[in-house]
Amino acid sequence: MGTPRRVNYHVEFGAGFSGINSPGAQVWWVGETAAVGGAAASDDNDGMSPQQAYATIQKGLDSAVAARGDVVAVLPGSYTITAPLTMTKSDVTLTGARVSGPQTRNPSVIICATDSIEMISVDAANVTVENLTLDHNTTTANIDLIDVGDATASPDCILRNLFFDMEGSATNTDGVNISTDTVSPRVLIEGCTFHDYDQDGIVIGAANDEAVIRNCRFYDEVTANVGQYAISTVSDGSLIEGCVIRTAGTAGVYANVALLLQTVNCNIWATAANTICILMAASATTSSSGCWLTAVAAGNLCDYTTDNTTPSADANISGIFAATPGASGFDDVTVGGS
Numbered sequence: 410m411g412t413p414r415r416v417n418y419h420v421e422f423g424a425g426f427s428g429i430n431s432p433g434a435q436v437w438w439v440g441e442t443a444a445v446g447g448a449a450a451s452d453d454n455d456g457m458s459p460q461q462a463y464a465t466i467q468k469g470l471d472s473a474v475a476a477r478g479d480v481v482a483v484l485p486g487s488y489t490i491t492a493p494l495t496m497t498k499s500d501v502t503l504t505g506a507r508v509s510g511p512q513t514r515n516p517s518v519i520i521c522a523t524d525s526i527e528m529i530s531v532d533a534a535n536v537t538v539e540n541l542t543l544d545h546n547t548t549t550a551n552i553d554l555i556d557v558g559d560a561t562a563s564p565d566c567i568l569r570n571l572f573f574d575m576e577g578s579a580t581n582t583d584g585v586n587i588s589t590d591t592v593s594p595r596v597l598i599e600g601c602t603f604h605d606y607d608q609d610g611i612v613i614g615a616a617n618d619e620a621v622i623r624n625c626r627f628y629d630e631v632t633a634n635v636g637q638y639a640i641s642t643v644s645d646g647s648l649i650e651g652c653v654i655r656t657a658g659t660a661g662v663y664a665n666v667a668l669l670l671q672t673v674n675c676n677i678w679a680t681a682a683n684t685i686c687i688l689m690a691a692s693a694t695t696s697s698s699g700c701w702l703t704a705v706a707a708g709n710l711c712d713y714t715t716d717n718t719t720p721s722a723d724a725n726i727s728g729i730f731a732a733t734p735g736a737s738g739f740d741d742v743t744v745g746g747s
Contacts, residue, residue, distance in 0.1 A: 434478035437469040438462040438506075441486025459484060459506075466494055466503070466519070473501045475533070482506040483541065485516035493527045494519070496536050497561070503529075505540035511600025512626045514572045518542040521554075528554045532561040539569035546577035553586040558593030558617070568598045576605040587644075589614030599623040607634040613642035615666075620647045630657040630680070638663040638688075645669055657681040660688035660712075664695050672697040679704040687723075691715040700725040 440450040440462030447460025452468045454461040463469050466488055469481035475498035484506045496503065505517030517540070521528045524547045529538060543554050554573055557563050573584045584603045587596055594617055603610035603625065610627045613620050620642070627639035636658040640649060645668040654661040654677045661677040661684075664670045670693065677686040677700060686702040689695055691713055702710045702725050711723045 432478075434480060435474070436480045436482050437472050438482050438484065439466050439469045439488070440464070440484040441488065444484070466490070467492075470494060470496055470498070470501065470503065473498055475499045475501070478502070480504060483517040483519075487518045487520055489520045489522050490528065491523045491526075494529045496529065496531045496538075497533050499533045500535040501533070502537040502539070503541070504537070505542075507540070509540050509570050511570055511624050512572075512602045513570070514574075514602075515540050515542045515570070518544055520544045521547055523547065527552060527556045527559075529556070530559055531555065531557045531563050531566055532559060533563055535565050536563060537567040537569065538571065539567070540571075542572040542574060544574045545582065546574075552581075553583045555585045556588060557585065557596060558588045558591040559586075560591070562591045563593040564595055566593060566596045568596070568601060570600040571602075573601065573603045573606070573610075575603065575607055582607040583609045583612050585611045587611075587613045587617045587620065589616070589643075592616045594618045594620075596620045597623070598625060601625045603627045603639070605629065605634070606636040606639065608637050609641050610636065610639045611641070612638075613640075613644045613647060615643045618645045618647075620644060622647070622649045622652060624651045625653075627652065627654040627656065627661070629655055635681075641665060642667045642670060647671070648673070650674060652676075654678065655680060657684055659683075660685040662687045664689045664693040666690050667693045667695065670695040672700060674699040676701045677703070679709050681705070683709070685709045685712045687711045689713050689721065693721070695721045696723070698722075698724045702727040704729060 437456045438459050443449045444459040450462045450464040452463050452465055456463040456472055473479035478500050480502045505515040509515040528543055545554050557566050584606050629636040639654045639656050639661045641663040643665045647670050649672045652675045657680045662672055679686045682705050686704055687697055704710050707729055710727050
């Protein structure tokens with residue numbers, strides 16, 4: 410029988426922590442306060458144990474070695490950033506040390522209290538960001554909490570079990586922006602919550618194909634800023650699956666020149682009079698099935714901006730409130746809400 414492994418600080422071992430998934434990788438620890446039996450958190454520590462944790466997340470990211478599966482584990486606490494966290498090394502995971510489930514807040518909280526900065530910039534392949542709460546409440550507009558591939562192509566990025574707390578953010582603030590500047594295909598976003606998104610929850614730029622958005626929750630209109638789209642995509646081959654969307658803006662899902670977009674098993678609630686559940690451009694080709702769509706008017710379930718010229722298909726269960734549509738228009742795709 411082997412010797413039991415002793416850990417003198419309580420941690421929950423997740424993907425890559427034990428080295429099973431990433432043999433030869435190093436875990437770099439970041440702490441707000443001193444761990445039990447350890448030194449005070451400091452960037453002068455070696456960062457290789459909870460008892461020698463770094464004080465800043467960027468120090469952990471800078472210490473990671475590319476392409477070997479290193480993990481930066483953030484212990485519970487609040488971490489205020491005044492510059493974007495930059496992830497420029499491949500195959501690195503940034504995670505909360507306490508693993509959280511989907512659509513839950515994590516006690517490892519990153520706070521952005523400085524105007525005009527992104528919170529996390531991903532510019533490398535095979536990067537994972539998971540099990541964190543991102544608290545954004547600055548007043549400058551046009552900011553992304555996470556920007557994927559802004560400077561360098563970042564394929565196969567994973568964003569998992571993140572809580573985007575955007576209550577108090579300025580207008581035109583996006584949760585995730587998969588940049589049009591570079592090609593970052595096959596991004597996976599799952600188990601995330603977008604709380605009070607003020608522009609778009611997720612933006613998928615052109616050529617960022619085969620993105621998967623799964624089991625996420627979007628909640629709009631907590632404060633005065635009404636969001637525009639929960640999910641907006643112009644890329645090809647995206648899949649939106651099992652998401653719950655409450656929106657009071659323009660639409661829950663917007664397919665703008667997107668090809669082969671699939672929206673499957675989602676619950677979309679359009680709460681305002683002119684809000685549409687699924688909105689499509691004329692050239693988009695989409696398929697929605699197994700979704701529950703609830704809107705104020707029949708024309709606000711699945712709607713095209715202009716007459717559609719390409720094949721699409723919709724087979725959903727729908728409900729209308731504050732209006733009594735005719736049976737023929739109950740689940741018909743419409744043009745401009747007609």
